[in-house]
Amino acid sequence: EAHFTALEMTDRIGDVSNNRGIVLVHLGRVAEALEAFESAARIWADAGLTLLQAQTLSNIGEAHLVLGNYTRSLNAFEQARRLFDPLDAVAHKRILLRKTADAYLALNLYPEALAAYREVNALLKDAGMADHHARASWGMGATLVAQSQFDEAAAALAEAAALFGAAGNTPMLCSVMLEQAALHDARGNRAVALHTAQQALALVDGEAWPVQHLYA
Numbered sequence: 001e002a003h004f005t006a007l008e009m010t011d012r013i014g015d016v017s018n019n020r021g022i023v024l025v026h027l028g029r030v031a032e033a034l035e036a037f038e039s040a041a042r043i044w045a046d047a048g049l050t051l052l053q054a055q056t057l058s059n060i061g062e063a064h065l066v067l068g069n070y071t072r073s074l075n076a077f078e079q080a081r082r083l084f085d086p087l088d089a090v091a092h093k094r095i096l097l098r099k100t101a102d103a104y105l106a107l108n109l110y111p112e113a114l115a116a117y118r119e120v121n122a123l124l125k126d127a128g129m130a131d132h133h134a135r136a137s138w139g140m141g142a143t144l145v146a147q148s149q150f151d152e153a154a155a156a157l158a159e160a161a162a163l164f165g166a167a168g169n170t171p172m173l174c175s176v177m178l179e180q181a182a183l184h185d186a187r188g189n190r191a192v193a194l195h196t197a198q199q200a201l202a203l204v205d206g207e208a209w210p211v212q213h214l215y216a
Helices: 002-006 010-026 030-047 050-067 070-084 090-106 110-127 130-146 150-167 170-186 190-203 210-215
Strands: none
Touching (some): 002 010, 010 030, 050 070, 130 170, 170 210
């Protein structure tokens, strides 16, 4: 960032701010991440770089969702959607729909969440977007658990776990395993639920993944 600032390469500074925000989210420092994302969004808006602005607005919505600012989250997603609409940005539109489904789930709007997850999951799978496909399967599984559709939930969560495991994505695999623990608990399998949660905790033991460690 210091080098780009000295060279007055504003667009590269926007990249750094956006990427810093992503790292801060993973570290659980979401308020700081939001500041970084908002800085990047201002840079993109001033430069007229609509696609990058929309991507960062999508990240802003996700950060607000983590912080429990649901109205701000949905507003940011809607702003991003409006910017994406006239653009040939199919992949980004699918990612935004997946994030919007996450917001519906957080708000306990289960029918809306499930409909969005079902729509986007098929699209992501066909496109080979494994990470977002896994995230959508995880969200769909969590939604189905909340609706007591346990068999379908188990299948969706197993698919998510397999995809995250194959990618070596430890924090996301831990999160899915905790959802599987919740499923076992909902089915009355307390011992299995506890064992699954302990396995998830073992994956993230230490300081590398503080958010997942706390949840486990």
